[in-house]
Amino acid sequence: MWPLGFWDLSLWTAIIAIILLVTSELLSPYYGRTGIIINKKRLRIAAMIIAFIFLGTVAYRVYEIVMKT
Amino acid sequence: LVYCDRCGAKAGRDARYCKICGNTIVHPPFLWRIRRRSVERASTPKAMEPDTRRLTRESIEHKSATDRTTKPSLNPAKTKLGASLVQVEQTQRKQQKQNLDQEELLAKTALTKAQESYGSQALRIRKGSSTVICYAMLLIGTLSLGISIIESSTILAFIGLGISFWGALLLFIRPQHYVRTDLMDSTALSSLKTIDRVMLSLGYVEKGVYIPASNPEKAILFIPAEPFSRIPKANEIEDQTFIRNPKGLAMVPPGLSLANLIEHELGAPLKKYNLRELGERLPKVLIENLEIAQDFEMHVEGDGVRFKFVDSIYSFFCNQLRSTTKVSCSMGCPICSAMACILAIATDKPVSFEEDKYSPDGKTLESSYRILEA
Numbered sequence: 450m451w452p453l454g455f456w457d458l459s460l461w462t463a464i465i466a467i468i469l470l471v472t473s474e475l476l477s478p479y480y481g482r483t484g485i486i487i488n489k490k491r492l493r494i495a496a497m498i499i500a501f502i503f504l505g506t507v508a509y510r511v512y513e514i515v516m517k518t
Numbered sequence: 519l520v521y522c523d524r525c526g527a528k529a530g531r532d533a534r535y536c537k538i539c540g541n542t543i544v545h546p547p548f549l550w551r552i553r554r555r556s557v558e559r560a561s562t563p564k565a566m567e568p569d570t571r572r573l574t575r576e577s578i579e580h581k582s583a584t585d586r587t588t589k590p591s592l593n594p595a596k597t598k599l600g601a602s603l604v605q606v607e608q609t610q611r612k613q614q615k616q617n618l619d620q621e622e623l624l625a626k627t628a629l630t631k632a633q634e635s636y637g638s639q640a641l642r643i644r645k646g647s648s649t650v651i652c653y654a655m656l657l658i659g660t661l662s663l664g665i666s667i668i669e670s671s672t673i674l675a676f677i678g679l680g681i682s683f684w685g686a687l688l689l690f691i692r693p694q695h696y697v698r699t700d701l702m703d704s705t706a707l708s709s710l711k712t713i714d715r716v717m718l719s720l721g722y723v724e725k726g727v728y729i730p731a732s733n734p735e736k737a738i739l740f741i742p743a744e745p746f747s748r749i750p751k752a753n754e755i756e757d758q759t760f761i762r763n764p765k766g767l768a769m770v771p772p773g774l775s776l777a778n779l780i781e782h783e784l785g786a787p788l789k790k791y792n793l794r795e796l797g798e799r800l801p802k803v804l805i806e807n808l809e810i811a812q813d814f815e816m817h818v819e820g821d822g823v824r825f826k827f828v829d830s831i832y833s834f835f836c837n838q839l840r841s842t843t844k845v846s847c848s849m850g851c852p853i854c855s856a857m858a859c860i861l862a863i864a865t866d867k868p869v870s871f872e873e874d875k876y877s878p879d880g881k882t883l884e885s886s887y888r889i890l891e892a
Contacts, residue, residue, distance in 0.1 A: 452666055452675045461679060469687075478805050478812060487691045490807070495687055 459506035466503045469496035520545055523614070544614065648692065655685030703835040706852065707842075710772060714843035717741065722767045726849035727890065728862040728869045731756050736788075737774060737859040739849055742766040749868050749890060772845075773855030780860060783807045788863040793818050796864055810853065821890075822872075825857050827883045837880055850874055854885040865889055 453461075473493045476485060520529050520543055522536035529536055529543045536543060659682025666674035717723070726741045731752035738752055743765040755761050755768040771777075781788050783803045791799065797816040804814045804827075813828035827833075836851035849855055850871045862869040872886040 450667065450670055452670045452672045453679070457672070457676075461676065465683065478809050486693050488693050489691075492687075492691045495690060 455506070459503065459510075462499055462503040462506065466496065466500040469499055472496070523610070648688070652685050652689040652692075655681050655688070657685075659683070659685055699831055699834070703838065706835065707838060710839060710845050710852075711843055713769075713772070714845040717767065717848070718844060720767070723844065723848065724766075725847075726871055728771060728855075728858040728871070729755070730862045730866050730868070737771055737777070737862045739769050739771040739855070740766050741769070741848055771855045771859050772849065773852045773857070774859050776852055776856035777859035777863070780804070780808070780856065781863075788860055789866065791864050793823070793861075793865065796860070800860075821888050823861055823869075823887045823889065825854075825885050825887075827853065827885075829881050830883055833876070833880055833883060836874070836883060837876060840874075840876075846874065850885060853883075857885060858887055861887055861889065867891065 469492065473489065473496045474480075476487070476489050476492065478489075520531065520533075521527065522529055522539065522541050522543060524541040525536060525539045527536055527538040531545075533543050535541065659678045659680070662674050662678030662681060664678075665671070666678055722741045722743055724742045724745060726739050727749055729738045729740055729749065729752045730736065731738050733752075733756055738756055740750060740755060740761070748764055750761060750764060750766075758768055760766075761768055777788075780800070780803055784791070784799055788796075797818065800816060801814045804810045805812065810832070811827040811830040813826075815826040817824040817826070830836075830853060832851060832853045836846065836853065839851050840846045845851075846854070848871075850858060851874065854871060854874050858869050858871050868890040870888045870890055872888055874883060874885040876883055
């Protein structure tokens with residue numbers, strides 16, 4: 450049986466999104482060249498996708514609360 | 519251990535004078551020791567494939583080098599004191615000094631070559647190992663996720679999720695192509711030097727004009743033989759190289775491909791942009807997408823347009839080009855040429871390259887252009 454619930458995954462996506470967004474921002478060329486050879490554009494895309502997944506889970510939670518009341 | 523040059527007695531690493539005869543001990547230089555280490559490493563079976571040039575260099579070095587780590591044969595005549603002996607010693611020392619200089623030079627060149635080859639090898643190994651690590655992370659993560667489902671363990675599920683996610687992400691964000699800037703510079707420099715030589719020998723030394731064209735190449739560079747009064751139309755010169763009226767040379771601009779790349783990154787044809795929109799969109803493309811410069815500014819003053827690049831990846835190349843050729847004066851370096859092409863295509867008017875200036879520290883490049891009436 451899958452041990453993680455919906456809210457566990459929501460928390461996980463929140464943490465991953467924060468890590469990736471901060472990394473993506475720190476690697477931005479506006480902060481100077483870091484010398485890390487990675488595809489920064491793809492990193493930003495991944496960070497945005499994870500962040501939107503987290504926002505989706507939050508929206509679902511809000512919807513649930515509104516529907517209960 | 520080092521040995522005395524005069525009597526051949528052993529001396530410690532820190533000893534400055536020989537304990538037997540009092541002669542000054544000359545220690546081998548640091549670079550020579552490094553070179554010796556690299557030669558030893560290269561001679562092991564795990565080393566790279568034998569290279570004839572490398573072997574030749576080594577044999578030359580062995581001929582000219584003075585080996586201070588092996589004991590020299592004792593010469594009884596050397597132990598005798600006398601004026602003639604002092605003179606012989608002095609000449610020997612001079613020769614040794616010259617040998618040492620040669621050794622240092624050889625060692626320095628060999629060291630640089632060795633470092634370059636080791637660097638490229640290390641990069642290849644690193645690239646390969648990063649892929650292995652990514653796949654290993656994916657495998658471990660998937661295994662952990664599988665076990666977590668069987669055991670109903672939350673901790674294992676989090677671990678598995680995290681590891682597999684980072685494995686997949688690292689695979690996704692790996693760079694596809696990585697080219698060192700010095701490699702790029704050395705590739706482009708010789709072709710531009712050839713163009714410069716051809717232009718100079720044919721007498722085309724005037725400032726170039728970038729003319730917008732309707733053909734797929736989008737812009738043509740026209741270099742007049744003498745200060746001209748008439749700018750030729752693109753359809754008059756696009757199929758020719760040597761133009762007679764007005765006398766000049768028509769060629770593909772060196773920065774046209776870069777201009778096409780910038781256009782591709784902009785996401786729309788350059789003709790759709792006006793100068794104000796270009797000034798808003800270009801910084802994002804040049805700084806974020808292409809990472810050509812750390813900062814970029816565009817100033818429009820009447821007919822004149824000025825671009826400012828801070829810490830551009832082309833700065834070293836353009837500096838080198840300026841110092842060795844006259845191409846940069848007539849048509850600009852590749853980045854200046856690309857900017858001229860962009861201006862010509864966007865405004866649909868001929869653009870003349872005025873000048874490019876570097877700040878004293880060589881980090882900031884300012885290039886000026888003038889938009890001409892067709």
